[in-house]
Amino acid sequence: xxxxxxxxxxxxxxxxxxxxxxxxxxxxxxxxxxxxxxxxxxxxxxxxxxxxxxxxxxxxxxxxxxxxxxxxxxxxxxxxxxxxxxxxxxxxxxxxxxxxxxxxxxxxxxxxxxxxxxxxxxxxxxxxxxxxxxxxxxxxxxxxxxxxxxxxxxxxxxxxxxxxxxxxxxxxxxxxxxxxxxxxxxxxxxxxxxxxxxxxxxxxxxxxxxxxxxxxxxxxxxxxxxxxxxxxxxxxxxxxxxxxxxxxxxxxxxxxxxxxxxxxxxxxxxxxxxxxxxxxxxxxxxxxxxxxxxxxxxxxxxxxxxxxxx
Ligand code: MEV
Numbered sequence: 247x248x249x250x251x252x253x254x255x256x257x258x259x260x261x262x263x264x265x266x267x268x269x270x271x272x273x274x275x276x277x278x279x280x281x282x283x284x285x286x287x288x289x290x291x292x293x294x295x296x297x298x299x300x301x302x303x304x305x306x307x308x309x310x311x312x313x314x315x316x317x318x319x320x321x322x323x324x325x326x327x328x329x330x331x332x333x334x335x336x337x338x339x340x341x342x343x344x345x346x347x348x349x350x351x352x353x354x355x356x357x358x359x360x361x362x363x364x365x366x367x368x369x370x371x372x373x374x375x376x377x378x379x380x381x382x383x384x385x386x387x388x389x390x391x392x393x394x395x396x397x398x399x400x401x402x403x404x405x406x407x408x409x410x411x412x413x414x415x416x417x418x419x420x421x422x423x424x425x426x427x428x429x430x431x432x433x434x435x436x437x438x439x440x441x442x443x444x445x446x447x448x449x450x451x452x453x454x455x456x457x458x459x460x461x462x463x464x465x466x467x468x469x470x471x472x473x474x475x476x477x478x479x480x481x482x483x484x485x486x487x488x489x490x491x492x493x494x495x496x497x498x499x500x501x502x503x504x505x506x507x508x509x510x511x512x513x514x515x516x517x518x519x520x521x522x523x524x525x526x527x528x529x530x531x532x533x534x535x536x537x538x539x540x541x542x543x544x545x546x547x548x549x550x551x552x553x554x555x556x
Contacts, residue, residue, distance in 0.1 A: 247331065249287035252359035256280040256341040257348040257396045258428060258520045258529060258556070261469040261488050262405075264444050264495055265462035266390040268455075271406045273414070273469055274396035275421055277428070280554060282339035282352040284360035289334040295319060295357075297337045306330055314381050318354040319361060321377045326367045333364065342552070344434025346521025350385060351393040354378035374398040375411075386438045388445065404470065417473045424556055425478070425532035427509070427541050431501035432551030433525030440497040440522045447496065455495070462491050482516025482531045489518035497523035501549065506530075508548030512541050527554075 255276045262272025293306040295315045302315070309316030315337070323330055335357060341349040358377045362369040369377075375391070375398035382389040392405040402421045404412040414421070448455040465488040472480035489506055492498055502519040509517035509530035517530045530545060532538045542553045 247288045247333070247364065249285060250360055250364045251283060251285045252356055252363055253281040253283040254352040254355035254359065254397050255400050256352055257393060258426075258527065259346075259392065260520075260529070261484060261518075262462060262466040263392075263521055263523070264441070264492065264497060265459035265466075266392050266405060266407060267388055267441065267444070268448070268459050269407055270459050270463035271404060271466050272390070272392050273402065273404055273466060273473075274392050275402050275424075275426075275556060276396055276400045277347065277554065277556060278400065280341050280347065282337065282341055282349065282356045284353075284356040285336045286333050286360045286364040287336075288332065290332055293319065293330040293333050293335070295335045295337070297353075299337070299339055300343070312384060314350065314354070314385065315357070317384065318357045318377060318381050321380050322358045322361050322369075323365075325373065325377060326362060326365060326369075328365045328367065331365060335360065342430065342434070344436055344526065345430050346437065346523070346526030348393045348397050348521075351378050351382060351397045354381045355394065355397050371398045371400075385436075386441055388441060389437075414470075414473075420473055420476055421556070423476075424473075425535050425538050426556035427514075427530045427532055427538055427545060428520070428527050428554040428556060429505050429509075429530065429542075429545040429550035430527050430552040430554070431499070431505060431525050431549070433499065433501050435522065435525035437522035440524045444495055444497060458491055458494055462488060465491065478515050478531060478533070482514065485516035485518045485529065485531060486510070492519055492523060499524045501525060502528050505545055505548055505550055508544055509541060512544030513537065514541055
């Protein structure tokens, strides 16, 4: 057996987070430059998973049933109908935890891909996505499946829960040109907290939340049209309108709002939080590629701890 390495990208939700859990559409984009990498190499004495970034080493035979690293390994082997090889899986990830960039799903997809390749099997994007979704369900309560989908396909996707994902091949090249700045608040929040709070709010007042979800869906449709027409102004407007609706869902936070305001003050065409919220990252749409550097500097000055480019 030869060592094998496979990776998976981070993601951002361009529009439609939270409402997507309730059947509305979302647009998600891959971030190919930010990745989790899994390496599988021969070892003795069973299968061990080593994640030095988070200081964890797990022996598959001793791992608890709900350990996410062991879970993706077990699910992948069961799917491929293979026994666990004597091997060491090492995970390294450049994707920060709790930043709403899909770190958990990316680690799952990287492990599934690497393990499959190590045992000489192929895994389609759909299969990788389905395996990672099983792990997501354990950690996010009611995930829509958008994160594992965009990460496994590594293409812009139009996602509606329960439907096959629509890969937006018409906007792949357009999305690559998008002058999007991604700024991290530095506040890490596990996705299941805001997702759980939205659920409680929806249970208390379904009519209000369903109206907000419909209004978000309208902005997602506008964003898609704007992308297809390369109309950055219209896209920025849809992003900012989406942020205002997410504020009404109470999933933003002062740090995210401050960065959004700073982006708009620095001339961004639109700004919004991205993903679960209450921390993590926000997106700012620059006027054009030349505007990216000054917009990034304004976001740093307003407190962003890290900046990523789409
Ligand atoms: C998380 O990236 C997006 C949410 O809509 C949760 C989900 O869709 O599972 C907040």
